[in-house]
Structure formats: C-alpha cells, structure tokens
Amino acid sequence: MHFFRYDNPIGQLLTKFCNIIFLTMLWYIFCLPVVTIGTATAAFYYTVQKNIKNDRGYVLSDYWSSFKENFKQGTIITVLLLAAEFVFLSDYAILKNFQTAGYRFGNAYVAIVIIMVVLFIYALWNCIYISRFSNTLKNVMKNSFILMFRHLGCTLYIAFMIVFAYFASVTIPVTAFIMPAVAAWLISFPVENVFRRYLPKEEDESPADPDHWVVPETDTGTAEEDVKQETEQ
DSSP states (O other): OGGGOTTSHHHHHHHHHHHHHHHHHHHHHHHTTSTTHHHHHHHHHHHIIIIIITOOSOHHHHHHHHHHHHHHHHHHHHHHHHHHHHHHHHHHHHHHHHHHTTOGGGGGHHHHHHHHHHHHHHHHHHHHHHHHEEOOHHHHHHHHHHHHHHTHHHHHHHHHHHHHHHHHHHHSGGGGGTHHHHHHHHHHHHHHHHHHTTSOHHHHHSOSSTTOOEEOHHHHSSSOEEEOOOOOO
8 A cells, every 4th residue: 555655755754753762762772871961962963963854864873873973072071061060069959058047148059050051051052063063072162152152042942942842741751752852853953054154155055965064264263173974875
C-alpha cells in the first residue's frame, strides 16, 4: 500500500517522529555521566539542525560523530560551569538561611538566582557554539558570552523555549520524549540567523556546503572561526 511507503508524506512524518524520540533518548543517555551534559547537548543540537530540520544524514552516526568531536571542549566547559553553579548554589543556600532568620542582606539570594539562570543560558550558548564552530576553548567561551548579550532577544527566546519545554514535559510526562528536540528545532531558527550575520555575503547566499561556514575576523572581533563541515551520507 502506498500509505506505508517511505516517500509517502505520512511515512516521512512518522519517520521524523521516530527520529525525534530516538534522538531525545540518546541525549538523555549521554547526559547520565553528568560531566558529558555539555557534549551531549552540543551533539543533540547538531543532529537536530542537520537531520531533523534539514533532512540530511543519519541520527545515530551524526550524533556520535559530533559527540566525539566535541568531547574534550564540551567536558571542560561542563566541568567549569557546573563548578561555578555549585559555588553559587552554596551561596544561595547560605543567603537563604540568613533571609529566613530575618537578616536583610539575606535577600541577596535573589541576585544569586539571577546569576545562576544567566550562567545556565550561557552554558547553552557554549553548547550551541561548539556544535557549529571550531575554535579554541578560550574563544568559544568568549564568543558565546558576546553572542549571549549582543543578541539578547535570541537569548531570551532560548530561555523561553527551555522553560516551555520543561513545563510541558512536567505537565504531560509523555512529551518529555519529544519536547527537547522540538525546543532545539525551534531555537535553531533564530540562532542560525544570528550565525548567518557573521558570514560573508557571497557565502551566505550560495554556500558550497550549507554546514561549512567561515566567519571573518572583522565581523566577530576574534580569530578565524570555521563552522564544522558535516560529512554527507
């Protein structure tokens, strides 16, 4: 029956739906060691961008390829930012206790919460950045910081989508198998537009490879940054 053919629109939709579930499960599994959360998230965004959004490649091979390529930087970034979050979490607990005891300066715990949220969004920018660009660790963290504040609207949109996906997953648990990928897919639209702002016009209009971009030094104020080239299957 034509209904079950792969090239049937319904068949393609079902395939994409299954890929979303499979990719989300991969992300959950690869996040389990904790220190690999950043690497797993970078590979997750990379695969959503390539396979789910643009229908190129294969979920498992693309995810694993990106995970291996970003493992070192992703792990270092995760450890550094988790350590920072732990320090601020300790400060939060201390200040909250003082606030409960009636000390006014304990109200500073609100500032700590804001810093922790900003740090979390900064971590996401790092993950997205390493999934698409090759650079030194120093420049990755510096450029992610610049992009986070230079494109504040995009940053707020990312925060909104993360909150939306979280509450959707908590409210309707079964959606936890699809919401992370859906959120990453929706986030990719403004994020990729941000990245395109730093491309030479001729490369943006007719790139030889849509996943191999070069960002000129004059546009970013940094050293050369080469977007990672995907191996087409």
